[in-house]
Amino acid sequence: MQQHSEIVISALGIHPARIDDTSVTRALLVALRGSVGQADLERIVRGLPPASSEVASMGSPAIEIVGLRKSYGSLEAVGGLDLSVAEGEVFALLGPNGAGKTTTVEILEGFRQRDAGTVSVLGFDPAHGGRKLKEQIGIVLQSTGVDPFLTVAETLDMYRSYYPTPRPRDEVIELVGLTDKRSSTINKLSGGQKRRLDVAIALAGDPRLLFLDEPTTGFDPSARHQAWEVVKNLAALGKTVFLTTHFMDEAEYLADRVAIIARGQIVAEGPPATLAARDTAPSVVRFRLPSADIALPDPIRGGATVTGHDVEFSTADPTQSLHELTSWAIGQHITLDRLEVIRPSLEAVYLELTEQAQADGAKA
Amino acid sequence: MNSLTLALRQVAYTNKAFWRNPASAFFTFAFPLMFLVIFTAIFGSGQVTTASGVTVSTSTFYVPAIAAFSVITACYTNIAIGLSFTRDTGVLKRIHGTPLPAWSYLAGRIIHAVLMAVLLVALCAAFGAVAYHATLPSSGLSAFLLTLVVGAASFCALGIALTAFIPNADAAPAVVNASILPLLFISNVFIPLQNPPAWMDALSNIFPVRHFADALVGSFLAVNGSGIQGIDLVVVGVWGIAGLVIGVRFFSWEPRV
Known part of the structure; x- marks a missing residue:
């Protein structure tokens, strides 16, 4: 195998240094695509990330943050944050106001300079990514x-003219649902329509990566659902989406993966359905008895909280508990009104984690 | 797509938006003409000796003087207030997140302001010729155009620099007026000063407004020779460069907090 590597290396004209077969295979694959320069080939063979973005996209994350720090005066907004977002992923950064969401996203966008840490966006350092990254x-x-x-149409044409390969204007307008407003001036649009125009402008250059900073704050429910459909459409186009929000339902509906940020650090990370092990955490069963003097069956009576007719208990195995409860009720010929099983919501997990971080901060 | 093409395209969009706001467009053009009529009506009966030593009727003097005022309005005032508003409404930040080079955007704004200034000056000159029989410059025409370009560019640069001292858009008109109105009164623009107090003379000589007005009036009323006012032009140019340096160093693309 070592011999094969050496043949490949000499064929590619690379100086042999610290190499292994995996990196040589990668380099060969990249070279076959014919889209990479000599300098990047050398970097790949040595196991380093290539300098140009074309190659960086091959399996490497769209966003990579290690040990990010940023303070404003004595206030530490971001304190040692690590994060990675894969290409094609819809990622949501959740957190209360002042947790460091906007600071983090604005460092990624190139608007703010970081104090410490390494940041890579599509293979570029956003602090000096310049035009190539912004495109x-x-x-x-x-x-x-x-x-x-x-x-609307003129605004989009103006922004499209800034990019080397813009997305067709009418396609973008269609994607955000503003087709019937294309000839209206911006001052005649509603708040929700303006926000959708914001998304349209962000899509004008046909970006690989899209940053959405609290895209639906201030929306009425129907405008929010329309905006969500737009983001779903983007995900279907294979775009990487980096979203910040403080709406749990938004993160749950849109994101493949979420991270909760509190006091400038990530406190939990994962798919919304399993975040902080909420899929395996105990569920709550709630129902109402027809009369207050009915005695509950044994296994339930112990952990149940009874408030008048209302009963609530917590269970790690809702299938088993429900079976016991309903067979008992049928046997007793009673109806359990308002019977429901409540899984720990993302919101509950979020509140617990962010309040805990707050409390830790108060102690420190 | 090179940066100059992008700048010119930006001029086209700025221009389109400018004319779609009829109230703003109308008053940008009506304002200087209004001043021309008012000042001529109040002070226009006598004779005046200009800084370049020519004696003319006051109404004739006011045509190039108000032309100078138009240039300052279109370049300095409009750029400073306009940029403060686009900065505070987040337009500049959004632009800054796109690949459009910063200077292409600013060049677009400057070129548009200079074009508006040229149009205003032409309007003043035409109005002056018809209403006050002020003759258009002939021997001093090239000096007049040179002064116009140097002045317009310098006052644009100073307008951009001033945004660094404007905390928010609401304060913009106040800051701009406080910086320019007093100078317009002591710099041979609104009033041709015949025997100003020494301190006023010295003060107005420091700032670019008087030098620009004197240079524009001097070339407009040149009876012989090129009409070029070399020293005045140099002072205006130096102020323009200083404005450019401050602008580049302190310009903000985001609202100031």
Whole structure:
């Protein structure tokens, strides 16, 4: 095998240094695509990340953050944050106001300079990624404006003209559902329509990576659901989406993976359904008895809280508990009103984790 | 797509938006003409000796003087207030997140302001010719155009630099007016000063407004020779470069907090 590697290396014209077969195979694959320069080939063979973004996309994460720190005066906004987002993933960063969400996302976008740590966005350091990086990302900021006197179509054409390979204008307008507003000037749009225009502008350059900073804050419910559909469409296009939000349902509906940030650090990370082991945490069973003087069966009576007619108990095995409960009720010929099984919500997990972080902070 | 093409495209969009706001466009153009009519009506009967030593009727003097005022309005005032508003509404931050080079955007704004200034000056000159029989410059035409370009560019740069001292858009008109109105009164623009107090003379000589006004009036009213006011132009240019340096160093793409 070593011999094969040496043949490959000499064929590629690379100086043999510390090499292994995996990196040589990778280099060979990349070289076959013909899209990489000599310098990057050498880097790949040595197990280093390539300098150009074209190659960086091969299996490497879209965003990689290690030990990120940022303070404003004596206030530490981000304190040693680690995070990785894969290409094509919809990732949500959840956290209360002031937890460091916006600081983190603005460092990734290149608006803020970090104090310490390494950050890579599509293979670039956003602190000096410049035009090459900006051509590949789309940004929806928390609050931004556009010229109120241009039309939707003109605004998009203007932003499209900044990018080397823009996405067709009418396609973008269609994607965000503003087709019937394309000739309206911006000052005639509603708040929700303006926010969808923000997303459209972020898509103008056909970015690989999209940043959405609290995209639905201030929306009415129907506008939020429309915006969610837009993000779902983006995910279907294979875009990497980095979303910040403080709406649990939003993260749950949209994200493949979420991370909870509190006091400038990640306190939990994972798919929304299993975050902080909430899929295996105890569920709560709740129901109402027809009369207060009915005695509950044995296994339930112990852990149950009874408030008048209302009963609530916690169980690690809701299948078993429900079976016991309902067979008992049928046997007794009673109906259990409002019977429900409540799984620990993302919100409950979120509140627990962020309050814990808050309490730890108060102690420190 | 090179940066210059992008800048020119930006001019087209800025221009389109400018004319779609009719109230703003109308008053940008009506304001200087209004001043021309008012000042001529109040002070226009006598004779005045300009800084370049020419004696003309006051109404004739006001045509190039108000032309200078137009340039300052279109470049300094409009750029400073306009940029503060686009900064505070987040337009600049959004632009800064795109690959559009910063200077292409600013060049677009500057080129548009200079074009508006040229249009205003032409309007003043035409209005002056018709209403006050002020003759258009002939011998001093090239000096007049040179002064116009140097002045417009310098006042744009100073307008950009001033945004560094404007805390928020609400304060922009106040800061801009406080910085420019007093100078307009003591710099041979609104009032041709015949025997100003020494301190006022010295003070107005420091700032670019008087030098620009004197240079524009001097070239407009040149009876012979090129009409070029070399020293005045140099002072205006130096202020412009200083504005550029401050602008580049302290310009903010985000609202100031």
